[in-house]
Amino acid sequence: MNKIQNASEDLLNAGIKPSYQRIKIYEFIIKNLTHPTVETVYKKLSKEIPTLSRTTVYNTLKLFEKKELIRSVNIEENEMRYDGQKHIHGHFKCTVCGEIFDFNYNYNDLEFSGLDDFVLNQTDVMIKGICKKCRIKNS
C-alpha cells in the first residue's frame, strides 16, 4: 500500500519546503540505510554540492527528525546517527567493528511496569555485542 513518492512530495507532505539541499539530504538518508553520521552525509554530498555547509546538514537532519521524516539513532555515544527507516526496529552495535545493524523485535511482546499514566512516544531497543563477521574472524 506504500505509494511510491519522490523526495519533494515526501518533504511537502511533512510541511517542509523542498529546497535543493533538503532534497539531496533526504534522498541520501533514505537511500543509505547504514545509519550515517552528519559528517558522512556532509562528506558524500559535498562532492555533488561543493557549497554545502555542515550547519545545513545538522539543521536539516534535525528538522527532518522533528517532522518525523527520519529517526535519530543514539547508540554511538559520541556522534549522532540518522536512519531513513521509520518502521519499528532495534539497533545492534558491534563493539569490534563499530558497525550498526538493524534487527526486528515484536513491540507488542514488551510489557512495561512502572510507567502507569506515562505517555510513551518513542521506544528504542539497543544491543551491544559482537557481530557474526567479527565473531568468526576472531574465532
Place this chain on the structure above:
Amino acid sequence: MNKIQNASEDLLNAGIKPSYQRIKIYEFIIKNLTHPTVETVYKKLSKEIPTLSRTTVYNTLKLFEKKELIRSVNIEENEMRYDGQKHIHGHFKCTVCGEIFDFNYNYNDLEFSGLDDFVLNQTDVMIKGICKKCRIKNS
C-alpha cells in the same frame, strides 16, 4: 541472598584498589539512584572532598563501568549518566522535565530476528515520553 557488603569490599571484589576517592564515588553512585551525570557527582562530592578533580570522577566512573560495578545510561543525548542498579531494567526519559525513570520489563519476552550468530552483551530499552507528573500539570 545478597550479602551486604561495604564499598571497599565491592571494589576489591571487582579488582579495584579502594582509594578514598573511589570509595566516595562508588558510595555516591549506589546511594543516589537518580542516574546522575559526572558533573552532578563532582559537584556533590566536592563539598566533602574539596580537592576532588573532575578527571578523577570521569576516570573512576569509566573504570567502575569497565569492571561492571555500575552501568552507564546514554538516553540523554549530550551527557553521560551513571546507574548503580545492575539488575536488568529500562529507562524512561521525560521530554518535559528531563527526569529519567526506571521501569521493569521481561527480558525473556524479547525475541530478536536478524541477530543469528551474534554475541549479545548488553541490552538497553529506552523510552521517551511524558511522565505522569508533567502530563497532569499540563492537563
Place this chain on the structure above:
DNA sequence: ATTCATATTTGTAATGGTTACAAAATTAAA
C-alpha cells in the same frame, strides 16, 4: 523588471562534555 519581505544557506565563533597528558601526591615495596 524592481522593490521588498521572508526563508534558506553559509561560514565562523562559541559552547560544553570528554579526553590527553604531565606534574604532584599518595601508596607500597625494597
Place this chain on the structure above:
DNA sequence: TTTAATTTTGTAACCATTACAAATATGAAT
C-alpha cells in the same frame, strides 16, 4: 629512607554540536 608504582590533580586539547549574523535565494507586490 629510597625507590618504584599507582593514583590524583589541573590544564590544555579535542571534537561534535549549536549560536549567530551575513550572504544568498525565493516569492509576492508594485
